Amino acid sequence: MTDERIWTAERIWTAGLLVIGDEILSGRIQDRNVAPIATWLNIQGIRLAEVRVVADVHERIVAAVNALRSENDYLFTTGGIGPTHDDITVDAIAAATNVDVEVHPRARAALERYYETRGGITEARLRMARVPAGASLIENKMSGAPGIRHGNIFILAGVPHIAALMLDALSGTIEGGKPLVSRTVGGWVPESEVAELLRDAERAHEGVQIGSYPFFREGRVGANFVVRSTDQPVLDACVDDLVARLEAQGLDVIQGGV
Numbered sequence: 001m002t003d004e005r006i007w008t009a010e011r012i013w014t015a016g017l018l019v020i021g022d023e024i025l026s027g028r029i030q031d032r033n034v035a036p037i038a039t040w041l042n043i044q045g046i047r048l049a050e051v052r053v054v055a056d057v058h059e060r061i062v063a064a065v066n067a068l069r070s071e072n073d074y075l076f077t078t079g080g081i082g083p084t085h086d087d088i089t090v091d092a093i094a095a096a097t098n099v100d101v102e103v104h105p106r107a108r109a110a111l112e113r114y115y116e117t118r119g120g121i122t123e124a125r126l127r128m129a130r131v132p133a134g135a136s137l138i139e140n141k142m143s144g145a146p147g148i149r150h151g152n153i154f155i156l157a158g159v160p161h162i163a164a165l166m167l168d169a170l171s172g173t174i175e176g177g178k179p180l181v182s183r184t185v186g187g188w189v190p191e192s193e194v195a196e197l198l199r200d201a202e203r204a205h206e207g208v209q210i211g212s213y214p215f216f217r218e219g220r221v222g223a224n225f226v227v228r229s230t231d232q233p234v235l236d237a238c239v240d241d242l243v244a245r246l247e248a249q250g251l252d253v254i255q256g257g258v
Contacts, residue, residue, distance in 0.1 A: 013176045014049040015041055016068030020079040020089055021158060022056050032160045033078045040167045045176030056080060061092035069153055079158030083124040093153060094132035104131045107146050114144025139169040178230035183239050186224035186258035187251045197245050205238035207231055224257040
């Protein structure tokens with residue numbers, strides 16, 4: 001089964017994520033931002049609906065920005081806001097939103113303070129103070145170079161621990177729905193043998209998703225079933241029902257997953 005389902009009981013807030021960087025596509029660096037951002041968004045009551053990875057190519061970034069921001073309530077980007085010539089995220093987002101690029105005075109001041117004892121501000125370092133015109137800043141306590149908020153677009157660093165600090169600064173500041181909660185059960189059973197059972201259990205509980213994640217371990221086939229909802233009592237009722245259905249087929253169900 002998949003996690004794709006239209007939720008109609010309440011307003012669902014969604015976000016797209018654009019991962020920018022040749023180094024990700026080449027395999028030199030492995031992305032470590034998607035999972036933390038998805039988790040953080042869930043806590044804010046926002047679903048991560050789509051992730052795209054694009055190279056450091058102006059036209060491709062512009063196209064992806066326009067597609068993702070039009071399809072979702074929010075767009076988050078990672079990467080491409082450093083001091084080098086190939087850090088073109090700000091330029092591309094400014095182009096996508098038809099505004100100029102400007103140096104933000106507060107960003108410049110923060111960088112000047114940070115680099116005061118580190119060789120001072122340079123033209124390259126000043127690039128990190130550039131923002132799409134009219135944008136606001138996202139605090140970065142680590143290196144002084146801020147993230148950027150431009151309308152419904154949030155421009156984060158590509159370095160995971162800095163991106164995490166920027167998310168922490170944003171916590172509780174953007175509108176979302178109810179946080180998504182989940183529980184997992186599992187068992188040593190091929191998912192094909194319980195596919196209809198999973199579908200029936202999901203349909204019996206409105207506002208619930210059941211995702212099936214098969215695995216092969218110790219020479220055996222099994223699967224974990226993740227039940228998700230924004231309503232804890234509904235979630236618990238679905239899990240109890242799912243466990244009862246699985247046990248009725250003679251399966252040993254493992255709470256928390258295998």
